[in-house]
Amino acid sequence: xxxxxxxxxxxxxxxxxxxxxxxxxxxxxxxxxxxxxxxxxxxxxxxxxxxxxxxxxxxxxxxxxxxxxxxxxxxxxxxxxxxxxxxxxxxxxxxxxxxxxxxxxxxxxxxxxxxxxxxxxxxxxxxxxxxxxxxxxxxxxxxxxxxxxxxxxxxxxxxxxxxxxxxxxxxxxxxxxxxxxxxxxxxxxxxxxxxxxxxxxxxxxxxxx
Amino acid sequence: xxxxxxxxxxxxxxxxxxxxxxxxxxxxxxxxxxxxxxxxxxxxxxxxxxxxxxxxxxxxxxxxxxxxxxxxxxxxxxxxxxxxxxxxxxxxxxxxxxxxxxxxxxxxxxxxxxxxxxxxxxxxxxxxxxxxxxxxxxxxxxxxxxxxxxxxxxxxxxxxxxxxxxxxxxxxxxxxxxxxxxxxxxxxxxxxxxxxxxxxxxxxxxxxxxxxxxxxxxxxxxxxxxxxxxxxxxxxxxxxxxxxxxxxxxxxxxxxxxxxxxxxxxxxxxxxxxxxxxxxxxxxxxxxxxxxxxxxxxxxxxxxxxxxxxxxxxxxxxxxxxxxxxxxxxxxxxxxxxxxxxxxxxxxxxxxxxxxxxxxxxxxxxxxxxxxxxxxxxxxxxxxxxxxxxxxxxxxxxxxxxxxxxxxxxxxxxxxxxxxxxxxxxxxxxxxxxxxxxxxxxxxxxxxxxx
Numbered sequence: 001x002x003x004x005x006x007x008x009x010x011x012x013x014x015x016x017x018x019x020x021x022x023x024x025x026x027x028x029x030x031x032x033x034x035x036x037x038x039x040x041x042x043x044x045x046x047x048x049x050x051x052x053x054x055x056x057x058x059x060x061x062x063x064x065x066x067x068x069x070x071x072x073x074x075x076x077x078x079x080x081x082x083x084x085x086x087x088x089x090x091x092x093x094x095x096x097x098x099x100x101x102x103x104x105x106x107x108x109x110x111x112x113x114x115x116x117x118x119x120x121x122x123x124x125x126x127x128x129x130x131x132x133x134x135x136x137x138x139x140x141x142x143x144x145x146x147x148x149x150x151x152x153x154x155x156x157x158x159x160x161x162x163x164x165x166x167x168x169x170x171x172x173x174x175x176x177x178x179x180x181x182x183x184x185x186x187x188x189x190x191x192x193x194x195x196x197x198x199x200x201x202x203x204x205x206x207x208x209x
Numbered sequence: 210x211x212x213x214x215x216x217x218x219x220x221x222x223x224x225x226x227x228x229x230x231x232x233x234x235x236x237x238x239x240x241x242x243x244x245x246x247x248x249x250x251x252x253x254x255x256x257x258x259x260x261x262x263x264x265x266x267x268x269x270x271x272x273x274x275x276x277x278x279x280x281x282x283x284x285x286x287x288x289x290x291x292x293x294x295x296x297x298x299x300x301x302x303x304x305x306x307x308x309x310x311x312x313x314x315x316x317x318x319x320x321x322x323x324x325x326x327x328x329x330x331x332x333x334x335x336x337x338x339x340x341x342x343x344x345x346x347x348x349x350x351x352x353x354x355x356x357x358x359x360x361x362x363x364x365x366x367x368x369x370x371x372x373x374x375x376x377x378x379x380x381x382x383x384x385x386x387x388x389x390x391x392x393x394x395x396x397x398x399x400x401x402x403x404x405x406x407x408x409x410x411x412x413x414x415x416x417x418x419x420x421x422x423x424x425x426x427x428x429x430x431x432x433x434x435x436x437x438x439x440x441x442x443x444x445x446x447x448x449x450x451x452x453x454x455x456x457x458x459x460x461x462x463x464x465x466x467x468x469x470x471x472x473x474x475x476x477x478x479x480x481x482x483x484x485x486x487x488x489x490x491x492x493x494x495x496x497x498x499x500x501x502x503x504x505x506x507x508x509x510x511x512x513x514x515x516x517x518x519x520x521x522x523x524x525x526x527x528x529x530x531x532x533x534x535x536x537x538x539x540x541x542x543x544x545x546x547x548x549x550x551x552x553x554x555x556x557x558x559x560x561x562x563x564x565x566x567x568x569x570x571x572x573x574x575x576x577x578x579x580x581x582x583x584x585x586x587x588x589x590x591x592x593x594x595x596x597x598x599x600x601x602x603x604x605x606x607x608x609x610x611x612x613x614x615x616x617x618x619x620x621x622x623x624x625x626x627x628x629x630x631x632x633x634x635x636x637x638x639x640x641x642x643x644x645x646x647x648x649x650x651x652x653x654x655x656x657x658x659x660x
Contacts, residue, residue, distance in 0.1 A: 172322060
């Protein structure tokens with residue numbers, strides 16, 4: 001007779017925290033609020049890092065995450081202001097995004113139980129699957145560069161969580177930090193370029209009218 | 210090594226705040242790329258040790274980066290009158306430095322991180338005034354980051370497998386992630402669709418960075434990783450997947466070019482299809498196949514330089530590069546039209562252009578193992594040719610003068626680069642006039658220096 005899988009208290013706590021982060025990432029219409037979810041990802045991953053000798057590295061990673069979120073916040077501010085000025089409609093409604101977040105969680109749980117990562121702790125393995133799926137769904141649902149970029153940053157954060165657990169070299173960790181900033185910068189550059197494009201298109205339209 | 214890595218870096222930092230003065234920034238950036246190229250070409254570059262990590266280039270890698278640096282210098286010089294975001298000059302030099310460092314890095318993981326950094330800097334140049342450019346740039350960014358993460362994971366797993374040879378899981382992980390990551394980063398199918406369309410409206414600098422320097426760095430990194438894998442499983446996986454994905458890229462790229470009605474996109478898809486030919490040649494894993502693929506890659510770079518500049522001049526003169534907008538363009542911009550046709554036909558592998566001979570020889574080499582594949586590949590080349598024919602007919606159509614005359618400087622650039630592509634096609638005949646002993650010396654020096 002099949003038995004129900006047992007779920008520990010630690011796993012329940014992990015699921016609750018990850019669920020909240022996932023909802024914070026995917027539910028808000030305002031990208032600036034969604035950035036809180038990304039910050040949550042960095043905080044969670046910093047708590048999962050294994051630095052036996054250099055413990056402050058986790059703090060540095062956290063600070064870097066805050067810097068990345070700050071960079072994207074500035075761009076998100078510009079994007080939201082432009083969207084308000086244009087009266088751009090919201091692409092997906094709240095219920096759809098909530099369903100997508102739940103689906104990501106269920107899928108992550110399924111994948112994690114089927115293919116657990118033996119090299120990392122359970123909580124980190126589940127978090128990586130969940131956040132990576134959140135990132136992929138956000139990239140697929142995102143209709144403009146910043147939304148896709150937030151998904152990409154979430155995916156990168158999930159990957160780095162696992163990678164930095166295995167690779168603990170300081171140079172590699174520092175360069176990964178530089179990569180994070182470079183990816184955030186690339187997202188900002190492309191999102192700002194998209195804004196300029198939209199502005200030009202609106203100008204041409206108004207001149208035509 | 211210090212000079213080669215630091216010069217582009219220092220000049221990039223210098224030109225970034227000066228970006229308003231294009232007439233200062235462009236010559237400075239060109240000089241930096243030129244000096245880097247010449248120093249790589251002329252002398253042995255001393256290894257550098259940074260915090261216990263060695264940075265070293267083999268003579269073949271040195272030759273490869275010398276070519277890339279000189280091509281970058283030529284691009285910076287020839288395209289400086291075209292509209293371009295000034296920050297791109299700094300990004301190009303930073304990208305060059307990061308990509309050279311990625312090749313030189315002895316540590317596999319550090320090499321992968323630097324490669325991803327260089328790729329990011331290259332993709333950041335995919336912004337311009339063209340509509341939809343940011344969206345397409347974002348898709349390429351996602352492709353590059355995913356490929357970079359796979360390469361990073363694979364490099365780490367390969368390092369682990371070298372330390373723990375009894376753990377087969379690491380070898381398997383390294384093999385699959387590295388093969389997929391490398392092929393994705395090269396832009397083979399299905400990434401072809403993103404990379405091809407991203408070139409519509411991109412500046413010549415962005416096109417050369419993303420289509421020549423970035424794949425060159427990926428290929429050189431792949432060479433390092435293959436050399437590190439003692440089991441030979443990575444090479445076997447790369448060659449098997451390379452043939453299939455390379456062939457799919459050729460077909461998909463040419464079909465993509467066929468349905469386009471925009472010069473930038475036609476050239477973009479044709480160039481990605483041509484990269485499929487290079488992938489096929491390398492995947493053959495024979496000395497002749499690799500040599501032909503490398504020569505083809507070099508010719509492709511010159512064709513891209515010509516094509517991207519010509520498309521940029523047409524966009525500048527006519528405000529757009531849609532075929533409809535370019536009707537009768539030959540009257541006002543003859544060298545731009547000739548440039549697009551020459552570059553496009555070279556990328557499509559049509560005679561008498563330079564790409565024809567190398568492509569033909571590569572397909573002949575491929576036919577020895579995959580005979581049934583060759584007719585389909587040749588047939589698919591018609592896609593790019595038909596698209597270029599449509600462009601040629603539109604450009605020579607009788608129509609009133611609607612655009613601006615192409616600038617005088619471009620006539621010189623167009624003439625020189627078109628001539629180079631045409632004359633290179635006949636290079637085998639010139640080489641055949643050289644005594645056999647010297648032919649061997651020339652061949653070894655060009656393709657296998659130091660081996």
